[in-house]
Amino acid sequence: MKVYVSGIGIITALGIGVEANLAALQRGQSGIGRPQYLKSLHQNELVVGEVKNSNTELTAKAGTKADKMYSRTSLLGMIAAKEAMASAQLSQQDIATTGLINGTSVGGMDISEHHYLSFKTQRFPADYEAFAGHDCGICTEAMADQLGIQGHVSTISTACSSSANAIMQAGRLIKAGLMDCVIAGGTDALSLFTLNGFNALKILDYAWCKPFDQQRSGLNLGEGAAYLVLESEKRVNARKAKVLAELVGYGNANDAYHQTASSPEGKGAYLAMKKAMEMTGQHDLTIDYVNAHGTGTHNNDLSESTALQMMFGTNMPDYSATKSFTGHTLGAAGGIEAVFSLLALMHQQKYPNLNLSQPMDILAKSPLTELKTTDPVRAVLSNSFGFGGNCTSLIFARR
Amino acid sequence: MKAYITSASAISPQHSFQEDAYLSEIKSPEQAYFSAIEPTYREYIDPKLSRRMSRIIKMSVACAKQCLQSAEVQQLGAIQPGAIQPGAIIVGTSLGCLQDTEKFLAELLENQEGLLSPTSFIQSTHNTIAGQIALTLNCPQHNFTYVQRGHSFERALEDGLLQLQEGTQQVLVGGVDEVTPTLHQVLCKAGCAGNVSEPIPAHQKPTWGEGASFFLLDNEPSPNSMARIEGFQAFYHPRLGIDELEEKLNAFLKDCDIPLTNIDAVMMGMNGYEHDDAVYFALYRRFFPGKLLLSFKNLCGEYFTASAFGYQLAARILYRQEVFEAIRVKGDHERPIKNILFYNHSQGKYHTFSLLSACQPSS
Numbered sequence: 001m002k003v004y005v006s007g008i009g010i011i012t013a014l015g016i017g018v019e020a021n022l023a024a025l026q027r028g029q030s031g032i033g034r035p036q037y038l039k040s041l042h043q044n045e046l047v048v049g050e051v052k053n054s055n056t057e058l059t060a061k062a063g064t065k066a067d068k069m070y071s072r073t074s075l076l077g078m079i080a081a082k083e084a085m086a087s088a089q090l091s092q093q094d095i096a097t098t099g100l101i102n103g104t105s106v107g108g109m110d111i112s113e114h115h116y117l118s119f120k121t122q123r124f125p126a127d128y129e130a131f132a133g134h135d136c137g138i139c140t141e142a143m144a145d146q147l148g149i150q151g152h153v154s155t156i157s158t159a160c161s162s163s164a165n166a167i168m169q170a171g172r173l174i175k176a177g178l179m180d181c182v183i184a185g186g187t188d189a190l191s192l193f194t195l196n197g198f199n200a201l202k203i204l205d206y207a208w209c210k211p212f213d214q215q216r217s218g219l220n221l222g223e224g225a226a227y228l229v230l231e232s233e234k235r236v237n238a239r240k241a242k243v244l245a246e247l248v249g250y251g252n253a254n255d256a257y258h259q260t261a262s263s264p265e266g267k268g269a270y271l272a273m274k275k276a277m278e279m280t281g282q283h284d285l286t287i288d289y290v291n292a293h294g295t296g297t298h299n300n301d302l303s304e305s306t307a308l309q310m311m312f313g314t315n316m317p318d319y320s321a322t323k324s325f326t327g328h329t330l331g332a333a334g335g336i337e338a339v340f341s342l343l344a345l346m347h348q349q350k351y352p353n354l355n356l357s358q359p360m361d362i363l364a365k366s367p368l369t370e371l372k373t374t375d376p377v378r379a380v381l382s383n384s385f386g387f388g389g390n391c392t393s394l395i396f397a398r399r
Numbered sequence: 400m401k402a403y404i405t406s407a408s409a410i411s412p413q414h415s416f417q418e419d420a421y422l423s424e425i426k427s428p429e430q431a432y433f434s435a436i437e438p439t440y441r442e443y444i445d446p447k448l449s450r451r452m453s454r455i456i457k458m459s460v461a462c463a464k465q466c467l468q469s470a471e472v473q474q475l476g477a478i479q480p481g482a483i484q485p486g487a488i489i490v491g492t493s494l495g496c497l498q499d500t501e502k503f504l505a506e507l508l509e510n511q512e513g514l515l516s517p518t519s520f521i522q523s524t525h526n527t528i529a530g531q532i533a534l535t536l537n538c539p540q541h542n543f544t545y546v547q548r549g550h551s552f553e554r555a556l557e558d559g560l561l562q563l564q565e566g567t568q569q570v571l572v573g574g575v576d577e578v579t580p581t582l583h584q585v586l587c588k589a590g591c592a593g594n595v596s597e598p599i600p601a602h603q604k605p606t607w608g609e610g611a612s613f614f615l616l617d618n619e620p621s622p623n624s625m626a627r628i629e630g631f632q633a634f635y636h637p638r639l640g641i642d643e644l645e646e647k648l649n650a651f652l653k654d655c656d657i658p659l660t661n662i663d664a665v666m667m668g669m670n671g672y673e674h675d676d677a678v679y680f681a682l683y684r685r686f687f688p689g690k691l692l693l694s695f696k697n698l699c700g701e702y703f704t705a706s707a708f709g710y711q712l713a714a715r716i717l718y719r720q721e722v723f724e725a726i727r728v729k730g731d732h733e734r735p736i737k738n739i740l741f742y743n744h745s746q747g748k749y750h751t752f753s754l755l756s757a758c759q760p761s762s
Contacts, residue, residue, distance in 0.1 A: 041512045105524060116501075117508040119581070128588040135494055136525070137548035137703075141748075145637055153635040154554045157495070157525040157546040165543060172561055196507045197520035254488070254533040254542040260521050271539055387521070388530025390542055 003171045003247040004236045005396065007088025007229030009080040009185075010339045012326045013049035013222055016061065017083055022343055025351045026371055030325050032208055032220050038190045042199070046206040048190055049222025049327025051076065064146060071108030071133045072223070074142040076332075077187035080225035081147055084183055088229035088241065092148070098229075099152030099179050100144050101170050103162030103186030105331035107136035110191045139187070152179060157331065159386030160293075161252075162186050163226070164334025164394055168250040170230045180235040185227030185335030194330065195221055201260065209296035209328075211321030212305070212367045214358040219295040222327020226335035228342070245345050248285065248379065249395035251275025260387050261299050266307030268391035269293075269383065273311045276381070276393040285379040285397055287317045289350045291341045292367075293383040294321020295328050300385065305362035317381075320368045324354035334384035334392065341380040341396050349373045400560035400631060402616040403624040403758065405569070406473060407711035408466035410435050410458045411610035411699045415708075416465065421715065425698070425725045431594045432583050433608035433700035444535070451518065452531065453498040455577040458611040459490070459528045460535050463571060466613040467536075470569075473623040485615065486567035487541035488529050491555035491574045493548050493703030495525035498579055528575060541567070549745020551576075552612075552707040553633035560631065563618045573613035574707025583607055591746075592701070593672075605670035608700015612707035614714075620758055626714040629738075629754040630655035637748050641681050644750070648686060648742070651752040663736045664691040666713050668743035669728070670701040675747070682742060683729075691722070691730035693739075698725065706743045706751060713739045717757040 010017065013031025014024035024031060032049045051058070055075065059066055062078040070078075081100070090098065115130035133142065140155040152173075156165045163186025170184035188194075198204050198221060205218035236243055253275060255268025262269065277287075293304055301321075308316060322340050323329075329336055344350055353367035379397040409415040412433035414423055426436070435458060440449045443461035452460070467485070468478045475482055503519040521527075526544040533542050541562060545554035552574030559572035586592035586607055593604030617624070632651050636643075652659065665687045667679040683692055693716070695709040716722060717739060722732040741753040 113504060113508070116504050119585075120505060120508075128585060131585045132589060135548065136546045137493060137551070140547065141635075141637075144635065150636050151634045153547065154545060154550065155547045156543065158529075158542070158544050159524045159526055169543070169558065172565070176561055176564060178561075192507060192512065193504060193520075196512050196515055197503065197517065197523075200515040200517035200520055202517075252541050252543070254530070254539050256533045256537050256539050259527065259530060259534070260517075268539060386526070387524050388526035388542075388544075389533055390526055390530065 001175050001177060002233040003174045004231050004233060004243045005228050005245045005247060005342060006231045006236060006241045006243055007084045008244065008339050008342055009083025009087060010226040010336060011051060011076050011080045012224035012336055013051055014325060016079065025325060025340065028352050028354065028371060030354055032327050040192055040195055046204060047208060047220055049220060050190055051223055069111065069129060069133060070142055071139055072110045072189035073104055073107055073187050074139045076189060076223065076225035077102065077139065077143045078146050081143055081183055081227045084227040084229050085147065090229065094181060095148055098149055098181040098183060100140060100149045101154045101156065101166040101182055101184040102140040102143065103156045103166040103331045103334060104136045104139055104188050105157055105159050105162055106188060106191055106194055107139045108133035109193045110189045113192050158390040159388055160330050160333055161384040161386040161390040161392040162331035162334065164384035164392040165252060167228060167334065167338055167394055168252060168392060171247045171250055174230060174232045181231045183227050183229055186332045187225030188223055188329055188331040190221060190223040203297045205296055208355050209324060210355040211294035211296040211324055211353055212301050212360050213356050214360055216296045216298060216301060219297050220327040222329040224326060224329045224332050224336055226332060226339045228338060243399050245342050245396045246399050248397045249276035249280040252392045255389035255391055257389060262303035262385060264303060266303040268389050269304055269307035269385055270310050272391040272393040273307065273381065276395050280395055287379050287381045288375060288377045289344050289380045290317050290319035291337045291380060291382040292319050292321045293385045294323055296323065301360065304383065305360055309363055314364065316363055316365045318350050318368050318372060320351055320353035322351055337382045338394055341382045344377050344380050345396055345398055348377050350377065400564055402560055402563050402628045403620045404626045404628065404714045405615040405617045405621060405624055406466050406470040407614045407625060407714050408462050408469060409610060409612040409708055409711045410438065410462050411708055412436060412608055413698050422723050428595045428606055431596055432578050433606060435610045453496055453522060455496055455498065455575060456522065456528055456531050459573060459575045460531055462611040462613045463532045463573060466615050470615045474621050483569065484538055485540065485569050485571035487559065487562045487570040488532050488538060489543045489555045489558045489570065489572045490529040491545045491551035491704055492525055492528060493546060493551040493576050495546060496523050496527055497577055497582055499523040501579060501581055548703050549749030550633050550635065552704040553751050556631065557633065559616050563616060568618060570616050571613060572616055573611060574704035575611035576609055576702045576704045578607055578609045603671060605672045605675065605701035608702050608705065610699050610708055612711045624758040626717040627756045627758055629756050631753045633751045635749055641678060644678065645685060648682060648752060655754045657738065657754065659686065662687065662690065662738050662740045663734060664693055664739045666693040666695060666709060666739055666741045668696055668709065669694045670696045678744065689730060691732055692728040693726045694728050695726060703745060709741060709743060713741060713755050717755060
């Protein structure tokens with residue numbers, strides 16, 4: 001059973017919707033800057049990929065009731081998933097048998113972190129309602145209820161590979177004939193929790209991140225959400241849906257090296273790519289573009305470059321890290337970069353890696369620094385690696 | 400999707416970890432909620448490593464290791480570390496590493512975003528559990544973490560069954576959650592949990608609990624397989640009427656191709672709160688009157704991955720052909736127990752049916 005992509009939806013620092021994101025990618029215009037809505041003591045010192053809308057605006061856009069408190073994570077998720085459903089032109093009848101698999105790392109932390117201290121110190125009366133939306137599962141539940149989805153509702157939380165795993169899991173369920181249609185992707189909002197966590201790990205670049213650069217010094221955090229509508233060949237044919245691409249490969253492996261650091265040889269990354277490539281073996285595909293995980297940290301880019309070198313050798317395809325546009329959106333990154341990979345296939349173009357001045361020398365080839373529209377794009381590999389050694393690769397191809 | 404349960408291991412508020420003392424004595428909560436009885440970790444985790452691990456990680460790693468050890472004993476006759484390498488490690492945890500999350504949150508807020516140690520942040524992510532198991536076992540295979548409230552374990556189990564269907568030989572699947580005083584306080588305020596030390600007669604909310612349960616699932620039976628998973632269905636529905644639920648159960652039984660007369664016992668997730676329990680008794684009266692009805696949450700408490708504890712209990716009942724008196728709610732244990740129908744719901748939204756059967760010809 002083939003697995004097709006029939007719809008996409010996205011919201012990032014580049015804007016709301018596929019069109020806005022595509023335009024920014026084509027212009028080479030980053031969405032990273034000083035945070036406006038994240039109230040952090042560090043907000044004047046560093047840059048992040050923040051969605052340029054307040055929670056009030058997002059609530060209106062998501063079409064939810066304003067009297068109910070939704071986390072920013074849920075709101076971002078609702079907006080992107082709605083766009084994906086609309087782009088796939090799913091009817092009410094289709095939605096009744098559609099599942100939702102969501103990836104997120106911190107769920108409703110953006111709300112609970114503002115109430116935890118008063119709860120702990122009891123200096124102020126704590127607002128218990130604030131914690132009702134804390135966990136990852138409830139973020140997905142809120143989305144499912146808003147979208148009218150029942151039956152298969154699931155959340156995967158594997159740190160920065162969460163939404164890539166959500167897409168992979170949807171692919172597996174469809175391939176096995178257990179599901180016909182799944183909305184899969186992920187969402188994460190900026191929070192003080194993650195900002196200070198990455199700061200404590202000393203892997204934040206306070207200026208604009210420089211993935212794959214010799215002088216790279218860390219990542220910029222970002223936020224956003226993106227979803228794909230994945231459908232079985234059978235269902236796509238039955239409802240004569242427009243197909244955007246095919247999910248031809250996926251692979252998941254564990255680096256089993258360290259809780260937060262990647263192995264220098266990129267074992268998990270290599271295994272994940274290898275598994276995904278092996279799955280496509282029968283298709284005899286050439287990868288024309290790699291949307292790398294490329295966070296801009298010393299460790300990731302070294303380990304990923306080594307793994308890519310092992311995987312492709314002298315036949316390294318064009319590659320770039322679009323986190324230089326959006327920041328590292330953690331649990332949403334796999335979904336967002338899957339959408340960028342699909343845009344590359346749909347528009348036959350490859351997006352640049354920003355802020356590069358002195359490329360690393362592990363790979364013979366440097367990342368793309370400009371939009372490339374001259375070569376055919378037949379298949380795209382998208383990498384997502386996370387804490388806990390979680391490594392996932394996805395491969396999309398033109399139908 | 401079917402599978403054999405080769406081995407199962409549980410750390411719970413009861414004596415469930417040591418096979419020879421399994422439910423030898425029934426414990427009641429010693430405080431406002433049920434706390435897990437933790438084993439001596441030294442036997443399972445290098446003390447240098449365990450010093451840095453929070454409770455939930457220690458419970459999970461020890462439980463996963465013991466599950467593999469008992470599979471080694473069963474299949475190879477003795478513990479042979481590393482002899483059984485799972486082809487996948489899949490964990491369901493609804494709330495994940497709460498202790499570390501709270502610790503980092505408190506430091507961050509108290510220090511007003513000042514200089515912080517990253518340790519608790521590093522260990523706060525939900526996938527720390529499956530990640531640490533992979534590290535301990537040096538296992539580079541498929542590694543997933545599901546966090547969907549009352550279906551966290553179910554989605555992990557589904558993934559495990561799918562792995563077997565895709566050709567993986569053996570998969571390690573677990574369900575784990577921990578309680579912290581903060582969580583309990585929030586749950587009480589939200590009306591989800593009760594306080595054991597302040598009972599409200601007739602309207603007592605569920606007693607909260609915690610624990611880790613791990614399973615080694617196999618495509619093939621082995622001479623000592625504990626049980627077989629014959630059928631499994633998990634669905635989310637925010638407002639499901641009893642009629643629709645009955646329809647779902649009918650359809651499930653039909654899918655499993657089992658006549659009602661062949662179901663020897665029913666295990667359900669009663670938690671003592673009338674509002675939550677009504678649906679269990681309604682289904683029991685409608686489908687299984689007179690049959691042996693078993694509970695499990697009176698032993699482990701209510702929590703989002705409590706069903707994992709229920710499964711290992713059901714597997715042991717099928718393997719040992721022994722019904723523990725503490726979980727017998729109704730009906731008598733008169734005949735061999737070949738098939739157990741399992742039904743659990745969480746918050747009336749997350750429903751799960753499964754059918755577990757005995758592997759050994761019952762004596």
